[in-house]
Each structure stands twice: as structure tokens, then as C-alpha cells.
Amino acid sequence: MSAVKISIVSSNERLTQQLIQSIHFYNMQPGEVIEKPREAYMQIHPKEPRVILLAESEELTDLTPIIQQLKKVNASAPVIFLSRTGDFIQIREMYRAGVTDVLRIPDELDHLENVLEKAILLAQRGTDQRSIHTHDTNGGKVIALYSGKGGAGTTTISVNLAQTIALQTEAKVLLIDLNLQFGGIQHYLDIQFERNLGDLKSVLKEITYSQLSNVLYPLPSSGLNLLLSPAHPQEAENFTGEDIEMLFTTCRQHFDYIILDLPRELNEVSISAISQTDELVYVLNLDRSSILSLKSVMDILDRYHLMDMNRISLVINKHSKRSDVTTSDLEKIVNIPTIGSISEDLKGQLQTSANLGQPLLLERQEKLKGVKGLIKEFINLQSVLSVKEGGEAHVDLSKVKQQA
Incomplete structure (x- = not known):
């Protein structure tokens, strides 16, 4: 197990330097140094053991949401609150939010070493417990389709992939438009x-x-369930990362596969969705600007530890032999596995089905030997993802309906 590191979240430069010096003096390992509390959840490593020193902010009066976000990112990391004012009501709220200990600064900084030693032991125990449950396979699998480049075809692929899974397997499938x-x-x-x-x-x-099923739209051709986006654009501002987490927790109980169609923008909602997904499928067109966008997105995901990079794969969309970049070239540029490709729609099959308001595949393909073209490519993609996610492990809806 890797050593516990001490991360600092403080907008006070002088205090930050003092804390760094103390950590080195105690022969402890420093972790992330984060100036803006609101960005802390994006920078704290979610898997490595951490102790977090969170200093009272002069700008933010309510740090409760910050603590809650940190706990979601790294649940086993003890949070030590450094109180500047010593306000009793604030300290009480900090304990309720989940902090492990509180030190008044600068008066109680001489107790910092002892407090950190206890917190490090807690972090080690928490990481040991968490590792036991790392490979928990209960509940449905979340597969997100995303691209950092507009017009890549994420909606087209998410709709047709979800439809193919629903038709070709006995799985219960939900497609969410985020x-x-x-x-x-x-x-x-x-x-x-x-x-x-x-x-x-x-x-x-x-x-x-019951509440969930009442808002779902089932496609008659396959039984695929759709959760559509809000009717009014302004409603998007009402949703938070915490809302998405609660939504996924419920959906995992009722569906074998939850397919996400994500927006291009990396906002609070999409970042929360990506950090909780089991497999991120990046939709890529083989051109220079799309590959540059891919590399930029991967840098962000890696830098802020938003997702295990081993759970990311590529799907090449609008694939053509005439492309200036080949799949072999792509392998040399990025170290991400390609799990499938969808050919350029030269015969207009996808366009025709979209004009009719239908997915490409409308019935189960029992005999795959004669299946060709785009339908075969979607079936191949569905097969690869089913294998990656451990096959079909079905949710028992009779039990969850009793809980409704």
C-alpha cells in the first residue's frame, strides 16, 4: 500500500507555506496543494490514501459542500479543519459534514503533528477496508459515451448501442440523456x-x-428505457454532481446497463458522471483536430484523477479507408485501446433511420452469419463491451419493485 500523503486546501499562501514546512519537518509526505477550495474535489487523488488539511476560507462562508465533495472523491481520507475564527456554530457544522478533527490557527498548530499521526492511521485503515470492496460487482454497469469534439456522433452511437444491447441480450437497459x-x-x-x-x-x-419508471419512455421495438433530458434549458442549472450520484445509485439497482449520452462540455454534471462510470467510451473521428481534442481531454482526466485510465476505450466513428490517419497511426499517438469502429454511412442507413426517428436495429438478429455493415459493427461493439463488463449479470426487478 502506498504511503499516506498530506494534502493542503488553503487560499492563504502564508499558511500554506507554513503547513508545507511542518509536513517536511515531521518527515511526512506532502500531497496536493490546492489554492481554490471549490476545485479541491477535482485534484485530490481518489484512490491513493490521503489526509486533507482544509483551511477556513476568507471568501467561502459555507465549506460543508466542499467537505461533502471531498468525501465522495476519497471516502477514506480524514479531513482536518483549520479554523481561523474558532466560531462554535461553524465548527459544529464541520463535524456534522464529516471532518475528523478541528484545530484553531495559529493557537493550536503545535498540536498538528499529533493530529496528523492519528489521521494517518485512520487513512490507512480506511484504505484497507475500501480495498476489500473495490471489486464489488453488485448492481448495473454504467457505460458513458463522450467526445471532446462536437459532432463526433456520441448521440448516434449511444442510441444505437443501447438499442443493440437491449435487443441482442436479455439485459435491462436504460439510456440517459445528460x-x-x-x-x-x-x-x-x-x-x-x-x-x-x-x-x-x-x-x-x-x-x-415507481417514481423512476413513471418518467421513463420505453421503445416499443426493444423495451429499451429512455430517461430524457429536461424540457427547459434553464432546468439544467438545478442539477448538481450529487444529484447525478444519487440518480446512478438508484438506476444501478434496477438496470443491468445504464448508457449515458454525455455533453461535450466538462461541467459539474458531466464530471460527476465520468467519475462514477464503469467504462468511458470516447467517440473519435480520425482527423487531426479530433485527436488533439482527445489528448486534451485525457490530460484533464489524468491530471485531476477523474477516472481510472484503464477504464477508457475508443470507438472510431465515421471510419473510412480514405482517412489521412490510420488506426495504426492512432495507436502510436495515444495509448488507449480501440474496441470498435463504425464505418462512414456511405449508404445513408443511419441517416435514413434517424429521419424516421428510429434506431438502426429494430429486431433481434438470431443468425449473425449473414449480418453485415453497420448493424454488424454495432453488434460487435455490444459484444466487446458485454465481455469487458463481465457479461450479463441481471438485476432482480421483482425484489426492487417490492421496495418501491
Whole structure:
């Protein structure tokens, strides 16, 4: 197990330098040094053991959301609050939010070494316990489709991939449109349906199966369930990363596969979704600007530890032999496995199905020997992802319905 590191979240430069010097003097290992508390959850390593020193901010009066975010990112990391004012009500709220200990600064800084030693022991125990549950396979798998380049085809692939999984397996599949402002799936499939994700906002903390199922739109051709984006763009501002986490927790109980269609923007909602996904499928076109966007996104995901990089794969969309960049060239540029490709729609099959408001595949393909073209490519992609996620482990809906 790697050594516990001490991370510092402080907007006070003088205090930060003092804490760094103390950590070195105690022969402890320094971790991340973060100036802006609101960005702390993006920079703290989610898997390595940490102790977090969180200094009272002069700008932020309520640090409770910051502590909650830190706990979600690294649940086993003890948080030590460094109180500048010593305000009793604030300190009480900090304990309620989950801090391990509180030190008044500068008066109690001479106790810092003892407090850190106890916190390091807690972090070590917490990491040991967490490792036992790392490979927990209960619940459905979340697969997110994303691209940092607009027009890459994430909605097209997410719709057709989810439909293919629903038809070709016996799995219960849910497709969620997280393009919260303007949506995409309801336009792609020409759906007129009044209920959507916005209807769940007020009940997410205690959502039941009945409430969830009431807002889902089932596709008649496959039984694929759709959770559409809010009807009004302004509703997107109401959703937080915590909302997405609660939504996924519920959906995992009721579905074998949860497919996400993510927006291009890396905002609080999409970052929360990516950090909780089991597999991130990056949709890539083989051109120079798309590859540059890919590298930029991977740098961000890696730098802020938003996801295990081993859980990321590529799907080449609009693939053509005429492309200036080959798949062999791509392998030399990025160290990410390619799990499938969807050919350029030369015959207009995808365009025709989209014009009709339908997925490409409308019925189960029992005999795969004669299947060709785009349908075969989607079936191949579905097969690869099913294997990567451990096959079909079905949720028992009879049990969860009893809990509703």
C-alpha cells in the first residue's frame, strides 16, 4: 500500500507555506496543494490514501459542500479543519459534514503533528477496508459515451448501442440523456413525451422504483428505457454532481446497463458522471483536430484523477479507408485501446433511420452469419463491451419493485 500523503486546501499562501514546512519537518509526505477550495474535489487523488488539511476560507462562508465533495472523491481520507475564527456554530457544522478533527490557527498548530499521526492511521485503515470492496460487482454497469469534439456522433452511437444491447441480450437497459440544456435523444428519435429527468429533481434523495419508471419512455421495438433530458434549458442549472450520484445509485439497482449520452462540455454534471462510470467510451473521428481534442481531454482526466485510465476505450466513428490517419497511426499517438469502429454511412442507413426517428436495429438478429455493415459493427461493439463488463449479470426487478 502506498504511503499516506498530506494534502493542503488553503487560499492563504502564508499558511500554506507554513503547513508545507511542518509536513517536511515531521518527515511526512506532502500531497496536493490546492489554492481554490471549490476545485479541491477535482485534484485530490481518489484512490491513493490521503489526509486533507482544509483551511477556513476568507471568501467561502459555507465549506460543508466542499467537505461533502471531498468525501465522495476519497471516502477514506480524514479531513482536518483549520479554523481561523474558532466560531462554535461553524465548527459544529464541520463535524456534522464529516471532518475528523478541528484545530484553531495559529493557537493550536503545535498540536498538528499529533493530529496528523492519528489521521494517518485512520487513512490507512480506511484504505484497507475500501480495498476489500473495490471489486464489488453488485448492481448495473454504467457505460458513458463522450467526445471532446462536437459532432463526433456520441448521440448516434449511444442510441444505437443501447438499442443493440437491449435487443441482442436479455439485459435491462436504460439510456440517459445528460445533454441537460438542449437534449439530443428525443430529437434523434422524434419522441413526444412530457416526462423527463427534470421531474425527478425533487425526489432524488428518496427515489423509488415507481417514481423512476413513471418518467421513463420505453421503445416499443426493444423495451429499451429512455430517461430524457429536461424540457427547459434553464432546468439544467438545478442539477448538481450529487444529484447525478444519487440518480446512478438508484438506476444501478434496477438496470443491468445504464448508457449515458454525455455533453461535450466538462461541467459539474458531466464530471460527476465520468467519475462514477464503469467504462468511458470516447467517440473519435480520425482527423487531426479530433485527436488533439482527445489528448486534451485525457490530460484533464489524468491530471485531476477523474477516472481510472484503464477504464477508457475508443470507438472510431465515421471510419473510412480514405482517412489521412490510420488506426495504426492512432495507436502510436495515444495509448488507449480501440474496441470498435463504425464505418462512414456511405449508404445513408443511419441517416435514413434517424429521419424516421428510429434506431438502426429494430429486431433481434438470431443468425449473425449473414449480418453485415453497420448493424454488424454495432453488434460487435455490444459484444466487446458485454465481455469487458463481465457479461450479463441481471438485476432482480421483482425484489426492487417490492421496495418501491
